[in-house]
Amino acid sequence: MTEMFRDKIDISLTVNGEPVEARVPAGQHLVDFLRGELGLTGAHASCEHGVCGACTLKVDGKAVRGCLMLAAQADGADVWTVEGLSDLGAIKDLQDVFVERNALQCGFCTPGMLVAINELLEAGGMPSRDQIREHLSGNYCRCTGYEAIVDAVESVARVRAHKGAA
Amino acid sequence: MKASAGGYARASSLRNALEMLAASDGNGRVLAGGQSLVAALNLRLSAGDVLIDISRLSELSGVTETQDGLRIGALTSHAEIGRNPLIRQSAPLLSQAVEFIAHAAIRNRGTMGGALAHADPAAEFPACVLALGATLHVEGLNGSRDIPVEDFFQDIFETAIEEGEILTGLSVPKAEPGEKQVIVEVARRSGDYALAGVCLVTRADGHRLSLFSVGPKPVLAEGAMAALDQGNIDGAVQALQAEIDPPSDTQASAAYRRHLAGVLLRRAAARIEGGNA
Numbered sequence: 001m002t003e004m005f006r007d008k009i010d011i012s013l014t015v016n017g018e019p020v021e022a023r024v025p026a027g028q029h030l031v032d033f034l035r036g037e038l039g040l041t042g043a044h045a046s047c048e049h050g051v052c053g054a055c056t057l058k059v060d061g062k063a064v065r066g067c068l069m070l071a072a073q074a075d076g077a078d079v080w081t082v083e084g085l086s087d088l089g090a091i092k093d094l095q096d097v098f099v100e101r102n103a104l105q106c107g108f109c110t111p112g113m114l115v116a117i118n119e120l121l122e123a124g125g126m127p128s129r130d131q132i133r134e135h136l137s138g139n140y141c142r143c144t145g146y147e148a149i150v151d152a153v154e155s156v157a158r159v160r161a162h163k164g165a166a
Numbered sequence: 167m168k169a170s171a172g173g174y175a176r177a178s179s180l181r182n183a184l185e186m187l188a189a190s191d192g193n194g195r196v197l198a199g200g201q202s203l204v205a206a207l208n209l210r211l212s213a214g215d216v217l218i219d220i221s222r223l224s225e226l227s228g229v230t231e232t233q234d235g236l237r238i239g240a241l242t243s244h245a246e247i248g249r250n251p252l253i254r255q256s257a258p259l260l261s262q263a264v265e266f267i268a269h270a271a272i273r274n275r276g277t278m279g280g281a282l283a284h285a286d287p288a289a290e291f292p293a294c295v296l297a298l299g300a301t302l303h304v305e306g307l308n309g310s311r312d313i314p315v316e317d318f319f320q321d322i323f324e325t326a327i328e329e330g331e332i333l334t335g336l337s338v339p340k341a342e343p344g345e346k347q348v349i350v351e352v353a354r355r356s357g358d359y360a361l362a363g364v365c366l367v368t369r370a371d372g373h374r375l376s377l378f379s380v381g382p383k384p385v386l387a388e389g390a391m392a393a394l395d396q397g398n399i400d401g402a403v404q405a406l407q408a409e410i411d412p413p414s415d416t417q418a419s420a421a422y423r424r425h426l427a428g429v430l431l432r433r434a435a436a437r438i439e440g441g442n443a
């Protein structure tokens with residue numbers, strides 16, 4: 001049995017477009033691996049049981065909880081953090097409007113918010129305020145009261161929808 | 167907190183997963199979406215398990231049409247259940263339920279099989295498959311078994327899956343023409359577990375009514391079903407009270423849950439009557 005089950009697992013994956021190889025402990029969360037081993041501290045570890053959304057990452061094209069996925073499970077995966085999405089410029093409009101609308105204060109929840117919103121906006125169309133709220137229902141913000149965040153998402157969605165239509 | 171795991175291995179096939187489970191001396195834990203299991207490891211509710219990662223077994227994922235129903239693979243994600251056209255058409259209760267389950271990022275990884283095997287009495291899918299009259303398929307090294315849903319959920323977090331077995335999927339009958347299926351619940355925040363919830367299905371041969379978050383396992387409320395068959399909604403609400411034994415906890419008192427169950431039953435019945443189900 002000891003040969004079957006490992007407490008250190010070799011993984012190779014891409015993170016923000018760059019190949020990464022590592023040996024990770026069996027119980028390590030993906031978000032801790034990114035933060036501790038790769039220095040990508042954008043995604044935050046907070047509640048560590050899936051409730052707050054601060055650890056949200058993009059894995060194989062989908063938003064997932066970085067605290068509910070093991071690093072070992074990311075073998076072969078394509079992982080994007082807020083750093084990578086920022087470098088690509090993929091969320092620049094969103095980031096600008098977050099600043100403009102005061103949609104963040106301390107910024108702790110912001111990386112998780114941006115990754116979650118990115119998934120919603122990539123789906124296309126013009127989400128209603130209710131749909132925006134529903135999509136962000138899994139992301140806590142202890143500062144803003146959410147109204148400014150919903151405003152920001154709505155205005156970016158509107159601009160993107162117009163561009164798409166033009 | 168940080169997860170504590172006794173080891174990890176990724177299964178290459180169902181057979182391989184079953185062999186690892188057998189070799190784990192009772193310490194093996196199947197890891198599907200991890201949306202409950204990794205949370206439990208993080209909270210140290212569970213420690214020292216060796217994790218058998220089945221999440222990449224494509225043979226256990228997907229929805230197919232059979233002669234009289236749908237077969238849903240255990241690893242089909244909540245998100246996939248939510249957008250699958252076959253499910254929307256033939257088991258709309260499940261599509262509706264997804265909107266109540268957790269949050270988008272969790273639905274991307276959480277699986278139908280994980281939710282059923284986990285058997286949280288507050289979870290939506292167990293009550294849905296009870297209302298639909300599903301059959302659960304499990305497999306062990308010695309072969310496979312089909313378990314009627316009425317025998318599957320046994321107690322809080324306890325199912326008829328035996329040691330060494332893996333849930334491979336489930337079959338649900340296709341909705342008949344004119345059949346209505348409705349799920350309603352009350353939760354404190356969108357995506358949180360419900361304080362109480364109701365699934366109601368109307369078929370030519372009668373109603374099926376199940377409840378969640380009102381006892382140690384999902385409840386098929388047969389007394390209330392019989393009253394509904396007679397068109398007696400007050401009688402159904404009354405019968406329901408004798409069929410549930412809700413817990414009191416920090417979220418809600420037993421009395422409040424009891425009250426909610428009756429309100430939700432009326433709401434579900436009204437939705438079906440109103441034809442917008």
Ligand SMILES: Cc1cc2nc3c(=O)[nH]c(=O)nc-3n(C[C@H](O)[C@H](O)[C@H](O)COP(=O)(O)OP(=O)(O)OC[C@H]3O[C@@H](n4cnc5c(N)ncnc54)[C@H](O)[C@@H]3O)c2cc1C
Pocket residue numbers: 049050051195196197198199200201202203204205240266267268269272275276277278279280281283284288289290291327331332333334357358359360
């Ligand atoms: C913040 C949060 C909110 C949530 N809210 C809800 C909610 O409102 N409603 C709801 O229903 N759920 C909710 N969930 C739970 C979520 O739906 C989980 O995805 C689901 O319960 C477990 O599925 P999984 O695939 O992630 O299973 P895992 O976490 O991988 O496994 C759960 C358990 O089932 C066992 N298991 C998994 N697959 C199999 C199999 N094929 N055969 C045998 N055993 C198996 C595992 O060994 C483990 O014991 C929530 C979770 C979180 C983190």
Ligand code: FES
Pocket residue numbers: 044045046047048049050051052053054055056065066067068
């Ligand atoms: S840290 Fe992952 S959801 Fe809170």
Ligand code: FES
Pocket residue numbers: 103104105106107108109110140141142143144
């Ligand atoms: S900006 Fe502070 S938690 Fe959201």
